[in-house]
Amino acid sequence: MSLTFAPPQDQSLPLHLVDKAGLAALVERLDPAQRAWVLASGFEAELGAVLMVPGHDGGHTLALAGQGTEAARARTRFGLARARAGLPGKVFHLVTDLAGEALNEAALGWLLAGYHFGRYKNKPAPEAQLVAPAGVDATRLEAIAAGEALTRDLINTxxxxxxxxxxxxxxRKLAESFGAHVAVTTGEQLLTANFPMIHAVGRASTRAPRLIDIAWGEKGPRLTLVGKGVCFDTGGLNLKPGNSMGLMKKDMGGAATVLGLAQMIMTLGLDLQLRVLIPAVENSVAGDAMRPGDILTSRKTLTVEINNTDAEGRLVLADALACADEETPDLVISMATLTGAARVAVGPDLAPFYATSPEDAxxxxAxxxxxxxxxxEMPFWTxxxxxIEPGIADLDNAPAGGMAGSITAALFLKRFVTASPRYMHFDIYGWQPEAAPARPKGGVGQGARALLDALPEMLGL
Structure with a gap:
């Protein structure tokens, strides 16, 4: 897995990015032998298409990577990433007119295309390498790629x-590598520390529930990230059918994403005080599992009627958010693979989010x-x-009817963030159902890069 750029070297091959409109002009600039090769090959600069062009000595002298049409690029992110897989294990440098955001996207896509999950099945084939293009912040892009790789690895496991x-x-490994402080509250300690809903969701598992609390940074604005860490979700007594349970290893995608974002923040040394809270549980079935109809009292003392044990993510997040809110940070952000309603609304590729501040949104x-x-953006629709208000408790964890499921879940969470001035919630999917450029099938981060780019404006960094 190669998620870094190659150092500059004299022997790197030029990799020309060329779209359909510019192909004829590029071919005219080649020497006669190269021109004949390209014309004979039938290369048409389709998006992601690759052509290696030989020289007089039989070795390669340059490569072409198709960029297709403007319409094709509008429909596909990370076009260069698609080309990477078709290139041999050599070192290349880009020849392109791309600049600014377009160049950054191409370079980041190249890095992300180097990811593969090799814990159980290695992929030893040599990979193409790219010298960092002039005009990009290579250190920042490599930090983003590494954070995304952490997120993907955690979800895929x-x-x-x-x-x-x-x-x-x-x-702990992440925190220790950056000198961050870690505190973990586990098992029955959750009750004495007043995290009753985290305990209630996880108590039926043989693997103890816990709250993971990471703190890093000593100056600057205070940012708290809260990630749903349901490591597997059977649905509890409201047991999921088999076809719905198959992907539930990804139900800790919110935790994986905030850890990836935290790694980006710490690697880049952003001038802020970061806190990461992860309620980590397994929603299982046993004699002491919570039941439909039970009423739980949360950390914030709000009572919650359990109308579906499969709506457990908002319960563990609620206690963690209440804990975050007690310190009144400048900004609280939660990330969770929370509702199927969000997928119905926007599909797997978009990350719906909610914000109490229009400026943050x-x-x-942008x-x-x-x-x-x-x-x-989705609305906190008052x-x-x-x-979410049942007859016999303050809140309902699973309102009947099924409509506006993502919105009602977000409204539920918002009830636990009352002192902090600003709150954002991301209802992500965390999974790429089909392979796409820079995104193999499997776990994927969503929203982290957007947040990283927006934090300076939101927090005045």
């Missing part, structure tokens, strides 16, 4: 090897466009508040 204890180990949307990390 099956629950047999990524339970609450292993997720804690991963968080605008900053994230950043998402700059860094090819698509998001979609008229739906009544839907």
């Amino acid at each position: 099956p629950a047999s090897d990524m339970g609450p204890d292993e997720l804690e180990d991963a968080a 605008a900053a994230v949307k 950043a998402a466009g700059r860094v090819a990390d698509p998001v979609w 008229p739906y508040e009544a839907r």
